[in-house]
Amino acid sequence: EPEVTQTPSHQVTQMGQEVILRCVPISNHLYFYWYRQILGQKVEFLVSFYNNEISEKSEIFDDQFSVERPDGSNFTLKIRSTKLEDSAMYFCASRQEPSYGYTFGSGTRLTVV
Amino acid sequence: AQSVSQHNHHVILSEAASLELGCNYSYGGTVNLFWYVQYPGQHLQLLLKYFSGDPLVKGIKGFEAEFIKSKFSFNLRKPSVQWSDTAEYFCAVERGSSNTGKLIFGQGTTLQVKP
DSSP states (O other): OOOOEEEOSEEEEOTTOOEEEEEEOOTTOOEEEEEEEOTTSOEEEEEEEETTEEEEEOTTOOTTEEEEOOSSSOEEEEESSOOGGGOEEEEEEEESSTTSOOEEOOOEEEEEO | OOOEEOSOSEEEEETTOOEEEOOEEOOOSOEEEEEEEEOTTSOEEEEEEEOSSOSEEEOGGGOEEEEEGGGTEEEEEESSOOGGGOEEEEEEEEETTOSSOOOEEOOOEEEEEEO
């Protein structure tokens, strides 16, 4: 079964540093997403991406965040200057079209120290 | 604002017991509904989904859910749980009119099944 692949599985970074979380969505999927889950809290929507542009973003997704699909296969989430409160599990997801369910990646646990 | 509530935060059952996990949402329009499961150390996996049609949907591993529009509910059920069902379960809602596919998740229910 096709999978969404995320790397790294765990990243530790110092406050103020930039991090890039990487995702390889399923190849024929057209819609891409990032979600995050702070420990003990809900899974929260960050951003959706379609046709090479952001289609929706949440209040969390401020100027410190950006997404890119640089080469047609990778889908990256960049946090420009990390804060302690960015520590969370970040999930990438993709779907072929709106009538299909999502496929989620296994997540990247980001720890900001 | 749209919200999803899962009433049970932590459920403990013995094997072979029946399971029902509650999920209510607050959006009045057309919705697409999902249940996801997260086994320890693994990613979110789709258990089942409802888009339209028969409000009783069957998913993988013997799970089913019933959409009751008048109650804004989409409860998950399984007649007889197994130890391997120990996991966290998330209900999620997508507005039917959404062209972005954004999901709103409930806070999750941790299910612990004792052998």
